[in-house]
Amino acid sequence: MLIPRALCGMARSNKKRTAGFGGSPGKRLARIVVKFGGTSVATVERIRQSARHVKREVEAGNEVCVVVSAMSGKTNELVGWVNEASAFHDAREYDAVVASGEQVTAGLMAIVLSEMGIQSRSFAGWQVPIKTDDAHGAARIVDIDGTELDKRMKDGWVPVITGFQGISPHNRITTLGRGGSDTSAVAVAAAVNADRCDIYTDVDGVYTTDPRIVPKAQRLSKISFEEMLEMASLGAKVLMIRSVEMAMAHKVRLLVRSSFDDPDAPQLAPDGTPGVPGTLVCDEDEIMEKQIVSGVTLAKAEAKITLRDVKDNPGVAAAIFGALADEGIIVDMIVQNIADDGATTDITFTVPDSEYDKAIKTLQAAGTDKRIEYARISGSKGGAKISVVGVGMRSHAGVASSMFKALADKGINIQLITTSEIKTSVLIDEQYAELAVRALHTYYGLDRKDA
Amino acid sequence: MLIPRALCGMARSNKKRTAGFGGSPGKRLARIVVKFGGTSVATVERIRQSARHVKREVEAGNEVCVVVSAMSGKTNELVGWVNEASAFHDAREYDAVVASGEQVTAGLMAIVLSEMGIQSRSFAGWQVPIKTDDAHGAARIVDIDGTELDKRMKDGWVPVITGFQGISPHNRITTLGRGGSDTSAVAVAAAVNADRCDIYTDVDGVYTTDPRIVPKAQRLSKISFEEMLEMASLGAKVLMIRSVEMAMAHKVRLLVRSSFDDPDAPQLAPDGTPGVPGTLVCDEDEIMEKQIVSGVTLAKAEAKITLRDVKDNPGVAAAIFGALADEGIIVDMIVQNIADDGATTDITFTVPDSEYDKAIKTLQAAGTDKRIEYARISGSKGGAKISVVGVGMRSHAGVASSMFKALADKGINIQLITTSEIKTSVLIDEQYAELAVRALHTYYGLDRKDA
Numbered sequence: 001m002l003i004p005r006a007l008c009g010m011a012r013s014n015k016k017r018t019a020g021f022g023g024s025p026g027k028r029l030a031r032i033v034v035k036f037g038g039t040s041v042a043t044v045e046r047i048r049q050s051a052r053h054v055k056r057e058v059e060a061g062n063e064v065c066v067v068v069s070a071m072s073g074k075t076n077e078l079v080g081w082v083n084e085a086s087a088f089h090d091a092r093e094y095d096a097v098v099a100s101g102e103q104v105t106a107g108l109m110a111i112v113l114s115e116m117g118i119q120s121r122s123f124a125g126w127q128v129p130i131k132t133d134d135a136h137g138a139a140r141i142v143d144i145d146g147t148e149l150d151k152r153m154k155d156g157w158v159p160v161i162t163g164f165q166g167i168s169p170h171n172r173i174t175t176l177g178r179g180g181s182d183t184s185a186v187a188v189a190a191a192v193n194a195d196r197c198d199i200y201t202d203v204d205g206v207y208t209t210d211p212r213i214v215p216k217a218q219r220l221s222k223i224s225f226e227e228m229l230e231m232a233s234l235g236a237k238v239l240m241i242r243s244v245e246m247a248m249a250h251k252v253r254l255l256v257r258s259s260f261d262d263p264d265a266p267q268l269a270p271d272g273t274p275g276v277p278g279t280l281v282c283d284e285d286e287i288m289e290k291q292i293v294s295g296v297t298l299a300k301a302e303a304k305i306t307l308r309d310v311k312d313n314p315g316v317a318a319a320i321f322g323a324l325a326d327e328g329i330i331v332d333m334i335v336q337n338i339a340d341d342g343a344t345t346d347i348t349f350t351v352p353d354s355e356y357d358k359a360i361k362t363l364q365a366a367g368t369d370k371r372i373e374y375a376r377i378s379g380s381k382g383g384a385k386i387s388v389v390g391v392g393m394r395s396h397a398g399v400a401s402s403m404f405k406a407l408a409d410k411g412i413n414i415q416l417i418t419t420s421e422i423k424t425s426v427l428i429d430e431q432y433a434e435l436a437v438r439a440l441h442t443y444y445g446l447d448r449k450d451a
Numbered sequence: 452m453l454i455p456r457a458l459c460g461m462a463r464s465n466k467k468r469t470a471g472f473g474g475s476p477g478k479r480l481a482r483i484v485v486k487f488g489g490t491s492v493a494t495v496e497r498i499r500q501s502a503r504h505v506k507r508e509v510e511a512g513n514e515v516c517v518v519v520s521a522m523s524g525k526t527n528e529l530v531g532w533v534n535e536a537s538a539f540h541d542a543r544e545y546d547a548v549v550a551s552g553e554q555v556t557a558g559l560m561a562i563v564l565s566e567m568g569i570q571s572r573s574f575a576g577w578q579v580p581i582k583t584d585d586a587h588g589a590a591r592i593v594d595i596d597g598t599e600l601d602k603r604m605k606d607g608w609v610p611v612i613t614g615f616q617g618i619s620p621h622n623r624i625t626t627l628g629r630g631g632s633d634t635s636a637v638a639v640a641a642a643v644n645a646d647r648c649d650i651y652t653d654v655d656g657v658y659t660t661d662p663r664i665v666p667k668a669q670r671l672s673k674i675s676f677e678e679m680l681e682m683a684s685l686g687a688k689v690l691m692i693r694s695v696e697m698a699m700a701h702k703v704r705l706l707v708r709s710s711f712d713d714p715d716a717p718q719l720a721p722d723g724t725p726g727v728p729g730t731l732v733c734d735e736d737e738i739m740e741k742q743i744v745s746g747v748t749l750a751k752a753e754a755k756i757t758l759r760d761v762k763d764n765p766g767v768a769a770a771i772f773g774a775l776a777d778e779g780i781i782v783d784m785i786v787q788n789i790a791d792d793g794a795t796t797d798i799t800f801t802v803p804d805s806e807y808d809k810a811i812k813t814l815q816a817a818g819t820d821k822r823i824e825y826a827r828i829s830g831s832k833g834g835a836k837i838s839v840v841g842v843g844m845r846s847h848a849g850v851a852s853s854m855f856k857a858l859a860d861k862g863i864n865i866q867l868i869t870t871s872e873i874k875t876s877v878l879i880d881e882q883y884a885e886l887a888v889r890a891l892h893t894y895y896g897l898d899r900k901d902a
Binding site for chain 1 (some may be wrong): 540
């Protein structure tokens with residue numbers, strides 16, 4: 001996990017300024033970074049609707065800084081032109097073209113806010129500046145100078161910043177890669193010591209599981225950074241992993257909420273009771289009643305590959321997964337059994353179904369020229385990874401075994417198991433995936449009462 | 452006429468480097484700034500076609516720098532969003548939004564050139580930097596640092612610069628106003644001491660008159676800066692006046708030509724004989740055979756207003772035209788007759804038909820409260836201004852009188868006459884406009900021989 005070093009010094013505990021969200025009955029000044037995704041700024045009318053959320057926060061006495069994505073569809077249009085221009089384009093030019101999308105939204109948002117009587121101005125990434133490395137197309141934020149933003153906010157202005165982009169050491173525009181606007185927002189929040197970073201999107205929060213599979217899925221009012229990380233990396237596409245990592249490192253509290261809500265409807269209750277719009281992603285300490293399991297996630301189309309009787313030398317795992325990494329194959333679950341004879345071992349891992357054939361070929365080639373010594377290779381596509389996630393697992397023994405029992409009760413066979421501190425994952429046959437998710441969701445008491 | 456002071460020092464005589472265009476039989480290195488308008492970069496396919504013109508120039512051994520407009524229609528789309536966001540928008544935000552259009556084209560052009568094997572990179576106005584004043588939406592270029600561009604070109608690179616924009620003293624993006632890309636190109640040409648600035652557009656040059664009115668109109672192979680200025684300001688919309696003014700001040704030779712030509716067809720003959728694509732706008736000295744009249748122009752919908760018996764005090768003209776300027780009314784022709792009695796005078800002038808009512812009201816109000824003292828006001832809409840333009844007028848007496856005679860022969864009554872050193876204009880009834888243009892075009896020997 002890479003977190004910009006330069007930002008680390010700027011982070012401070014959010015404990016000093018939890019005002020304005022949860023726990024504090026009186027209304028006190030809070031500083032909020034507000035981020036709007038593509039669907040929230042898809043048209044000028046949508047920008048106006050999103051701006052009303054900003055206005056509400058400003059009128060409540062908060063200092064607000066806005067980060068925007070490109071209008072929905074615009075980034076794809078720009079990327080399409082770049083690809084039409086050349087399949088082998090310079091990443092720096094790609095960035096120059098694609099970064100124009102957020103520039104448009106930032107200007108329009110500043111105009112709309114100004115018309116609502118809110119002092120506002122746009123900042124392109126290079127104007128802040130948001131300094132990045134020069135990994136064009138997937139740049140990392142190195143430093144943000146929050147001085148101007150801080151001054152503006154203190155003077156009652158609402159800065160509007162282009163998400164997804166910054167400026168390289170060579171004075172070229174960089175982009176952070178898809179979903180980078182969330183990361184921009186969190187980094188800006190850290191740089192200006194914000195009390196909260198509100199991610200406005202087209203869903204109203206983080207759910208216990210995918211509501212399309214389990215209609216009884218519930219929106220979580222709070223979730224810890226660690227849980228969110230496990231949820232995000234397991235397929236809950238609400239927030240980008242990078243932005244959650246960065247938020248955790250800098251203790252930036254994230255609120256995931258919908259920009260399609262009525263901006264003028266009653267907002268957060270001071271005590272964070274159910275009914276609050278959105279899900280707060282925060283430090284574990286802030287969550288009073290910890291659920292043992294907070295969510296159940298599902299990732300399909302996972303292929304399983306097993307290497308039998310691998311010669312158990314030091315560095316053998318590095319040789320296997322290095323060979324796969326060289327081919328750009330991303331490996332997910334990894335299980336290594338202790339060898340019976342102390343000389344050989346069995347190693348099983350999963351890759352996306354689409355990478356299965358390539359992975360098999362890569363390992364066969366490595367076996368042929370003795371880079372990796374093993375007896376047999378086998379595997380199959382069509383697996384599904386089901387995970388249960390929850391910080392409560394730390395203090396509750398037996399979550400894993402109860403999970404296995406719940407699946408066994410439904411006659412579902414477990415092919416592979418991996419565990420982390422707050423997560424237990426199993427690989428099962430894809431055809432039982434939805435059945436398994438529903439069973440576990442009910443088993444851990446996550447079903448909505450009213451459903 | 453305002454020309455950026457800071458640029459003046461950078462201009463040098465083009466006499467030193469006329470190589471590569473006209474007169475010089477051997478092929479020698481030239482430095483060319485090439486500008487593509489919106490229709491020349493309307494799609495990625497059009498960008499590719501335009502890039503082939505650049506490639507041809509590079510392969511001929513020239514140093515080339517490219518300036519681009521936004522893709523045709525894109526600026527209107529962006530302006531539309533800004534207006535939808537707010538009718539009373541901040542001009543700085545307007546600029547931030549609208550300037551994104553050229554950023555896209557510059558990146559795409561750099562990608563396409565690179566794919567053709569030409570080293571290329573894009574520069575946004577702020578990256579060059581192109582420094583402007585802070586008159587957002589209509590900024591003026593104050594200074595261009597040509598160091599980086601110069602170095603790049605010497606190293607065999609083709610820089611691609613966003614036209615139409617720059618950076619203000621406050622680090623905000625500015626735009627130069629509509630048509631500003633021509634001005635950008637000329638300013639860049641001056642900054643890098645280019646031998647020529649090629650304006651690629653959707654017409655193939657400057658014509659003796661509007662070919663839609665006179666099918667026998669001819670393309671001029673050369674025209675002087677002064678003539679082009681008169682032509683531009685009189686309605687020949689090929690080049691923006693500002694860019695011609697700047698080109699004249701810095702002795703930047705302009706070549707107006709079509710990007711729709713086959714880039715690989717045979718190009719300029721070394722002696723500039725007919726058949727050369729495009730029209731060269733250059734110093735009068737470079738034009739060997741000067742026509743007495745180079746062109747005939749037409750502007751319709753001109754309204755005439757006369758103030759009778761104006762009290763002839765010093766400052767009275769300033770009072771009249773100051774009052775109109777305060778209302779944003781642009782006055783074109785102005786004629787003042789010598790007063791009979793030495794105490795009063797008659798003043799006649801023209802305004803666009805659309806401003807006629809406003810102008811009358813403004814002057815009536817000024818008369819009522821005695822800011823301007825006159826006896827009567829009268830006027831009418833529906834005039835047409837016909838002008839003949841030519842540097843040859845300087846040395847040929849009688850151009851004006853022969854013009855009046857040519858019109859009289861067709862029974863056309865002249866309402867108003869103004870003259871400058873190289874131009875004679877008359878106001879006539881709009882219904883005779885086309886007849887007058889055709890008659891004068893034939894009279895001055897401008898008709899194509901083969902038509």
